[in-house]
Amino acid sequence: MTYALKDIGEALQKERERRGLSQRAYAALTGATQPRVSKIENGEIDPRLSTLIEFARSLDLDLMLVPRQHVPAVNAIIKRQPLSYDQKTAQNAIRRLSTIVTVLRERFPDNDHLTKLAKTTRELSNFRLRGGDAQRISKIGDALKSIQATPALVNTLDIHANELRRIRNEIAHNVTEESSEPRPAYRLDEDDNE
Structure with missing residues (x-):
């Protein structure tokens, strides 16, 4: 493995x-294949240049040769990419949820569900959220806000922690409603009669 x-x-x-x-x-x-993607991402194999170009382009990226002296300028430009409306809405929903979870953790420091909510919220902040995800996260934030006002509802935290985890898993694994049915591990093609 090389560092490059x-x-x-x-x-x-x-x-x-x-x-x-x-x-x-x-x-x-x-x-x-998934194992090949893993090996390329971890630098365990030395793929062909054409493979790297294909992988980059599939993510709307380009491989470029940039003079070393200009790399800091290119990095600064990349970091200033404007966010879409959906991304800003999602970031705000995550930020609000994080604040509510922090307040609740101060109030109920030994609650494992709040620890789970905090972890999942941190993980979600690293993903690109879709439009409907921000709304679902906001609903969880509203429910947690009501727990702040009515501490007797603290026993419902497990429901909200599980729902947030479900959202996180759907985003992380790119699950859609039509792909939620289990897929067979293999299939038999009809044209394998040879």
Whole structure:
């Protein structure tokens, strides 16, 4: 493994995760296998240049040769990418939820469900959320806000922690309603009669 490959693999992994794609979904998008995606992201194999270009382009990225002296300027430009309305709404929903969870943790420091909510909220802040996700997260925030006002509702925290975890898993694994049915581990094709 070379450090250059590790850096490229980490950049691909970061962008894939930012887009909310699992390795399996990304593999399907690129036509590779999930283990190959994992090995490339971890810098364990030395893929061909054409493979790296294909992987980058599938994430709307381009591989470029940038003079070393200009790399800081390019990095500064990349960090200033404007957020879409949905992304801003999602960030605000996550920020609000994080604040509410922090207040509740101060009030109920030994509650494991609040620890789970805090962890899941942190994880969600790393994903690219879809439009409906922000609304679902806001509803959980509203429910937790009502627990702040009525501490007797603290026993409902497990419901909200599980729902937030479900949202996180759907985003992380790119699950849609039509793909929620279990898939067979293998299939028999009719044209394998040879």
